[in-house]
Every structure is written in C-alpha cells, then in structure tokens.
Amino acid sequence: MHFVNAKKILSAHNGMNLYRGCTHGCIYCDSRSKCYGFAHDFEDIEVKQNAPELLELALRSKRRKCMIGTGAMCDPYMHCEETLGLTRRCLEIIDQYEYGVTIQTKSDRILRDLDLLKSIHHKAKCVVQMTLTTYDEDLCRILEPNVCTTKQRVEALKIFQENGIPTVVWLSPILPFLNDTMENIQGILDYCIQAGVHGIICFDMGVTLREGDREYFYAALEKYFPGMWQKYHRKYGYAYELSSDNSEELMRYFHATCDKNGILHRVDDCFQYLHEYPEKYEQMTLF
Numbered sequence: 001m002h003f004v005n006a007k008k009i010l011s012a013h014n015g016m017n018l019y020r021g022c023t024h025g026c027i028y029c030d031s032r033s034k035c036y037g038f039a040h041d042f043e044d045i046e047v048k049q050n051a052p053e054l055l056e057l058a059l060r061s062k063r064r065k066c067m068i069g070t071g072a073m074c075d076p077y078m079h080c081e082e083t084l085g086l087t088r089r090c091l092e093i094i095d096q097y098e099y100g101v102t103i104q105t106k107s108d109r110i111l112r113d114l115d116l117l118k119s120i121h122h123k124a125k126c127v128v129q130m131t132l133t134t135y136d137e138d139l140c141r142i143l144e145p146n147v148c149t150t151k152q153r154v155e156a157l158k159i160f161q162e163n164g165i166p167t168v169v170w171l172s173p174i175l176p177f178l179n180d181t182m183e184n185i186q187g188i189l190d191y192c193i194q195a196g197v198h199g200i201i202c203f204d205m206g207v208t209l210r211e212g213d214r215e216y217f218y219a220a221l222e223k224y225f226p227g228m229w230q231k232y233h234r235k236y237g238y239a240y241e242l243s244s245d246n247s248e249e250l251m252r253y254f255h256a257t258c259d260k261n262g263i264l265h266r267v268d269d270c271f272q273y274l275h276e277y278p279e280k281y282e283q284m285t286l287f
Contacts, residue, residue: 071104135187
C-alpha cells in the first residue's frame with residue numbers, strides 16, 4: 001500500500017475512485033488490464049489520501065445536486081478500508097452536503113456504514129450495488145477468493161432492503177464452461193428475488209478479457225481447472241468479448257424472471273435509475 005495526492009477526485013460523470021488496485025483477488029478482474037496504465041503491482045494499493053478534501057471542494061462548488069458514484073474501477077470496501085476509513089470519510093461529506101450516492105462493491109464491509117447510507121438516503125438517495133456471479137459457494141471461493149461469498153453478500157442485500165435502501169445487482173461475469181449454467185442463473189435470481197433488489201444489470205452471459213487481465217485469468221484457470229485455459233484459447237483466441245454458448249437461453253430466462261418479479265433489467269433503465277437524483281428533493285433545494 002502506498003499513498004498519493006490526487007489532482008482531482010470526481011470524473012466528468014461524478015464518479016470517484018478512492019483507491020487504485022485491489023486485494024479481493026478475483027481471477028477475472030478487468031481492472032488488471034494493461035490499458036489502465038498501472039505503474040505498480042495491482043495488489044499494492046494506491047491510496048488517494050487527499051480524496052476527502054478534494055471531494056468537499058468539488059461538492060461545495062457544484063451548482064446542482066447529483067448522484068456521486070464509487071466502485072466502478074476499484075472496490076471502496078477492500079481490506080485496507082477497515083483501517084483507513086477513506087470511504088467512510090467521503091460518505092460523511094456526501095451526507096453533509098446532501099448529495100446522493102451509489103456504491104458498487106462485493107464486500108459486506110459496507111454494512112459498517114449503514115448508518116451513513118441511511119442518512120444519505122433520507123436526505124437524498126442511496127443505492128447499493130452488489131456483484132453476484134456464482135451461486136455455488138465453493139466455486140465462489142475460487143473465483144473471488146479474498147472477499148465474502150455470494151451468500152454473505154445476499155445477507156447484506158437483505159439488510160439494506162430491511163432498512164429501506166434500494167439495491168442493484170451486477171450479474172457478471174458469467175464464465176463459459178464454469179458458471180454459465182441454468183442452475184447458477186436460477187440460484188442467483190432466486191437470491192435477488194429474496195433480497196428484493198430493485199434492478200439487475202446483465203449485458204450478456206459471458207466475460208471480457210484484455211491484455212493483462214487475460215494472462216492472469218488463464219494462469220488461475222491452469223491452477224484450479226487444469227486444461228481449461230486451452231479450451232478457452234481454442235474457442236475464443238484473443239477475443240475481447242467471450243460469450244457463452246448458453247447465452248441466448250440464459251438471457252431469455254433472465255429477462256422473463258425479472259419481468260415476472262418486477263425487477264428492472266434493461267441496462268439503460270438500470271443506469272438511468274442509478275444516475276437520477278430525486279426530483280422532489282431537487283425542487284425543494286431551489287426554494
């Protein structure tokens with residue numbers, strides 16, 4: 001872990017990454033890709049130590065309230081957050097200035113900040129996004145070894161539902177030959193229904209691989225599933241998008257199940273929901 005002073009913290013679309021790198025160890029992680037220009041080991045977490053000051057300055061200067069997003073490129077609830085509390089400090093600022101927030105994570109460490117998330121949602125809007133890939137707990141421990149399992153994440157989703165905080169699930173990636181089965185998709189969707197999720201984001205039943213990410217993924221496949229990486233390479237070569245042979249059937253089931261249970265499932269609808277700042281509250285701030 002090393003510390004830096006960032007020049008800015010919010011992107012043009014009001015997203016922020018407080019850390020760079022990750023310690024969750026997910027074998028398929030796109031953020032390992034060389035295109036992101038890491039100048040340090042991926043597990044050597046870069047900490048943007050001045051993020052709270054930059055965030056407060058940015059929020060004070062904005063003319064209109066909006067949703068602030070975090071977790072798109074790095075998980076805000078990695079192991080180091082337990083001691084650093086950088087995410088919590090930024091949430092306190094978002095709460096103070098009465099902005100909305102949407103957080104993407106795989107970790108039930110987010111429950112530590114339930115009090116702040118409830119406060120933010122009371123004043124504006126909070127949405128918790130949780131990634132679910134694998135119903136099988138043993139397989140989950142291989143694919144996502146250093147973070148809580150799917151079952152633990154679902155328990156967190158239920159707690160947010162009980163506290164009135166809406167949730168959105170990322171159903172991805174679905175890895176060909178590993179978890180691209182009807183049993184897996186049915187299991188995850190059943191979890192989502194039990195947890196009362198508001199929406200599920202799924203672009204396709206498959207995975208994307210780029211240089212850097214691909215090599216790490218194949219090495220993990222060789223370690224845990226000998227001969228599997230050769231199967232991938234024979235079928236997909238160096239393709240970026242690796243769609244499952246079962247994608248069409250699984251996507252039909254996904255959309256039909258979401259329709260039946262009143263869950264947002266069109267990608268555009270989900271993103272619109274995530275970015276919408278509550279209109280009623282926005283009107284109140286004008287008077």
